[in-house]
Amino acid sequence: MAINKIVETMEAAVAGIGDGATVLISGFGNAGSPTALCHALLDQGARDLVVVANNAGTGREGLAALMDAGRVRRIVCSYPRSGGSVVFEELYLADKLELELVPQGILSERMRAAAAGLGAIYSPVGVGTQLAEGKEEREIDGKRYVLEKPLKGDLALVEANLADRWGNLTYAKSARNFGPVMAMAADVTVAQARTIVGLGEIDPEIVVTPGIFVDRVVHVPTNAGGA
Amino acid sequence: MAINKIVETMEAAVAGIGDGATVLISGFGNAGSPTALCHALLDQGARDLVVVANNAGTGREGLAALMDAGRVRRIVCSYPRSGGSVVFEELYLADKLELELVPQGILSERMRAAAAGLGAIYSPVGVGTQLAEGKEEREIDGKRYVLEKPLKGDLALVEANLADRWGNLTYAKSARNFGPVMAMAADVTVAQARTIVGLGEIDPEIVVTPGIFVDRVVHVPTNAGGA
């Protein structure tokens, strides 16, 4: 037998995701957004999702399409409103979507804490602000910190450049962003990869996400910045 | 003016290190050990050092030479005793060296916490054991954790493969080990690099330690596993 994480269909890529799942979705704006996987998740039908992503989608594609179809109950993000975040704004103002706003670095740091098996971390970010309300505060060596809990996904959807059958991944330029940490922080990680290569064709020095963190890979040839 | 972190002498590489400094020294066994920098630090003369390293040196070279010369007051490591750790054993049994034993993954995780500006982390490692004695314990979501403090260096000495004048680094195979985290976790990071290349010659996708984390680079052509 051989390890083969490559699946042939978009359906297989997102099979088995249940209602209420927490889904980590990579990308910063359009760069690194796993648009095709978002549409596969839309077709798959899971509802009542909690989505963790830096932004809340643009236009009516990808994450925005999932939200537009009413599949997302809550979004955990740092910067929901940006050029073209029309679906988010409609739903938010109509009170049809919960928003948990997290400082951007703490968003990835909380996912990293989950990936690394930590119980919690003391963060210097947001101390004394509205975003730290209700969070435990503590002084350590003369500086104040707030307690932040790990943020773990049932599913992570990431957009990669190269991939092989072991699930090793590289990323394209700034499309790397949340891919590595989300791949580490979910029970099931699915990558849409622009190019599938043979095992050993990715230089072991340049693998960014080792295959141990990846469960399924599906080939999605073009991404062009998420469009 | 141009950023140029490359220094021409071993003396310049370790200039300004004071007595009592905490020094992070990369390497796992001999792989990735910055032997030449350890000797430079010996020549430089700083005393009363606290050294953070995975192992406590082998033979009488590198870190072992520093210890042998009585420059190290305390060593923070996970696995001091291994084949050839003669200097450590002599000093430890003669009560001339303090030992702080840290579980290996927590050694790097504590340095990462310092690098990332965290106040502390809750770790699942060592709970209820002798190594957690005196540490705050806490239950989070039904699981027990101990509070671990950041571990920051005044100086980090790392062994790199390629380097450029901005301080960008790559490593050689498993000699990578503690290099990336130590480079991030010290006030002053010095790399001995096997090859110095022109700016732009390291593919931006394969830089492991970006230059922002590196202060000085010195060319040490051969390493051959630290020997």
Next chain:
Amino acid sequence: MAVQTLDDITRLTRRQVAWRTAHDIEDGWYVNLGIGMPTMCSNYLPEDREIVLQSENGVLGVGPNPPEGEEDPDLVNASKQLITLLKGGSYVSHVDSFTMIRGGHLDLALLGAFEVSEAGDLANWTTNDPKFPPGVGGAMDLAVGAKRIWVLTEHCTRQGEPKLVKACTYPLTAAGVVKRVYTDLAVLELGDDGVVVLEMVPGLTLETLQAVTGPELRLADDWRELVAPEVG
């Protein structure tokens, strides 16, 4: 003689504020540029200095805008603008990017503001207006993580109210972090001595500036005229 009003004064354009700020960024610094005026600073960095721009989405060594036809949708800054990468630049994961930021590895972060208080408190993420869903982005991480925080802002709101205030009324981003403020009227330093005016645009008097500024101002002994060239 009539009392001076701001109508008598030529303010700096947004580009000129960016130009002025850029000239205080020192050789060799690692700098993060926030959305808006801060990002415009990248066009005006003095050519005799090597300054490394960090973009929190995971780019170190941000270069100028790409020539037409050479845009790469995979290469964007935190404002989602298309950029290039300098020689010596690198791509990093988001976690590593914020390790740079929170761990004190950046020499400077330039941010925008709704309000800055005399104690250096910064409010720049929400006005609590229910019609505008809030967004914080990396502002809180940058505000507590970078070695220096400088703010670029218009001196007054559109309604003519001071943005430099005694105490912030909007929700804080971070307390006591802002060290310098660059506006279309002045350059001001915030410190133990209170708010010190380092530079003012030509013709402006301290009294007129004081009238549109919350905290009490003190003119630096070596204050200078704030003169910026026409910049495109």
Next chain:
Amino acid sequence: MAVQTLDDITRLTRRQVAWRTAHDIEDGWYVNLGIGMPTMCSNYLPEDREIVLQSENGVLGVGPNPPEGEEDPDLVNASKQLITLLKGGSYVSHVDSFTMIRGGHLDLALLGAFEVSEAGDLANWTTNDPKFPPGVGGAMDLAVGAKRIWVLTEHCTRQGEPKLVKACTYPLTAAGVVKRVYTDLAVLELGDDGVVVLEMVPGLTLETLQAVTGPELRLADDWRELVAPEVG
């Protein structure tokens, strides 16, 4: 009939214990091998399975020992032995390596032991002997982080005392983590049903095994003979 003693029994060699253990590692698993007998398992992995070995110093996809003349001092495992890398393998930083370990990403860690208790407590890092400075390495991280912990050990100490005990006397590495123990006499499972013997070497009786084992043993209904080939 005389009472059986262990002198009547042919024990497994250390290599045979490694061989036996290796055959329980499933296709596709990610596995960390501790120093000693665990590391020897890499020589006996069934060829029809693809198993990915992790070495905590920062290697994923450890291959066989290098041919003479092709050793690379930069390529070592956590035991500091010279290794090779399989196709598909990768090098990672120490932090990322322990993210794999502590974050529950490994299917299995194989460890040695001074003592294992019936509750699955593991003691394998120090005997508190002042003449031997302690070393913990990655044992505590692995013990709490991997999905499964199996121990490989001689069944008895050199003095003939049980290493599988009711309660550990040496300082713990972690509590309640060991699920299976492979010894030179038996394969044992630790669980809610107590200690269950899955396999025993030919000729060994439960009574004889019980005599060198601390906790009470129960023989599995489907227990088998533990037979290993000569392995080099």
